[in-house]
Amino acid sequence: MPDIRSAVLSAWEAAWDRGEVDRLDEVMTDDFVRESAASGSRTDLAGHKREILEVRAAFPDLTTTVEKLIIDGDDFAIFWSTTGTFTNDLGEVPATGTRVHTRGSNQGILRDGRIAFERVTWDQSEMLADLGVPSLRAAFDATADSIVDDLSGDFAREALKGFNRQFITGVTVVTTTDAEGRPRGLAANSYASVSLDPPLVLICVQKTSSTYPALFHSQHLGINILGTDQRDTLATFASRDPHKFASVQWHAGPKGSPLIDGSAASIEAEIKERFQAKTHTVFIARVIHADVGEAVPIVYKAGQFYDGASLTEL
Ligand SMILES: Cc1cc2nc3c(=O)[nH]c(=O)nc-3n(C[C@H](O)[C@H](O)[C@H](O)COP(=O)(O)O)c2cc1C
Structure with a gap:
């Protein structure tokens, strides 16, 4: 029986990198809840599996790296980064063919050695920059330098x-x-x-x-x-x-x-x-x-x- 640490790492990689989402059953409770820190929206285990498969369909070469996994009693935190090519449309967002990098962290609670709850904080800024979309704040800021293209020039x-x-x-x-x-x-x-x-x-x-x-x-x-x-x-x-x-x-x-x-x-x-x-x-x-x-x-x-x-x- 692998310890919780190696079980989480193995199931995470299987689900995100190979689409073997049922491997998550080994490390998540039946009543698992995943919450978005940004929107507060919640999904259950089945919904989370669907999300992973949708993301993998859009980014078929997706690879994830777990930067750090901390387990402290029933508290856990995982820091991850992901790279993939935006090959197929994701919902209404048209594919760009761009190689995209994004990172985030999940903080959660274990029950009986399984993940019962996690709150995901996802930094979209790197991904949006890869897609050529400047952040809203920068876009709004009159003084911000051009983020994507160099528009400078000294024409008279x-x-x-x-x-x-x-x-x-x-x-x-x-x-x-x-x-x-x-x-x-x-x-x-x-x-x-x-x-x-x-x-x-x-x-x-x-x-x-x-x-x-x-x-x-x-x-x-x-x-x-x-x-x-x-x-x-x-x-x-x-x-x-x-x-x-x-x-x-x-x-x-x-x-x-x-x-x-x-x-x-x-x-x-x-x-x-x-x-x-x-x-x-x-x-x-x-x-x-x-x-x-x-x-x-x-x-x-x-x-x-x-x-x-x-x-x-x-
Ligand atoms: C003929 C004419 C054309 C103008 N075209 C533009 C324009 O295309 N874009 C723009 O940002 N300002 C344009 N302006 C300037 C704005 O109308 C002006 O700066 C205005 O005071 C802005 O008002 P606001 O600061 O209350 O929005 C134009 C002004 C005139 C007289």
Whole structure:
């Protein structure tokens, strides 16, 4: 009869590295409970076995290393790390083919020489970095250096400004609601249509914008193309006025994003990606609702605004 220490190590390796999950029966009680320290969610032994098999299906070459196993009376702690290639989709998360490394620790209680309970603390930051996903904190931090790509460069600022001044756009107001449900928004001309199928759009927002925290945490946003009668609205939303919506009429889109009445056109979209680009975040969003009005859009070029009705066709 092996001691509990070598039994745990052997069953752990069999289950995680070879998918022999029933070996866990040797070291876990029938009423075993596994709890996530992060979410508080709990699984029983059968659920835990299913989880291991799902993870192994996504990472078929998974290998685990037990860094340290401490057993002290009925208390135990195990420190582990795992490496594997993300080969097949895991639930709704598409496979990336990336080699991923993650680590964690389980702290628990033994009963009659078997594990009766364990609480798992799992550090996802290494894994997310391997997958190219920066941590939310770093993504949110305006001062954080680029985590994934080196975006530095010393191209002449004036030359790029000159290039941008030759580019003609419309002007939008990007909107959302904050944690208290209050409408928030800012003027933005960085709108671009990404694709029609799927219906994706992008908008690029500076992290120092007062609207940014609400936008970053939102699931949805509104984009309103301003018309020539909305010159005042444009000035309001290009400012940092904390009460921008006091002076405009608006209504909520299907998911609650503020849509400004009288706009040339408005959409509501579900935020799908938040790409970090140093000082700015590029939001990619899937359109779920569109209103196209009769108002003539404002035209913006090189810091000046023009009447979209008096364009001359080439
Ligand atoms: C024509 C125009 C286009 C703008 N485009 C953007 C943009 O694409 N992204 C951005 O972050 N700010 C853009 N701004 C600047 C913001 O509107 C401005 O910084 C505003 O004060 C932000 O308000 P907030 O800090 O209350 O969010 C633009 C301003 C103007 C006038």
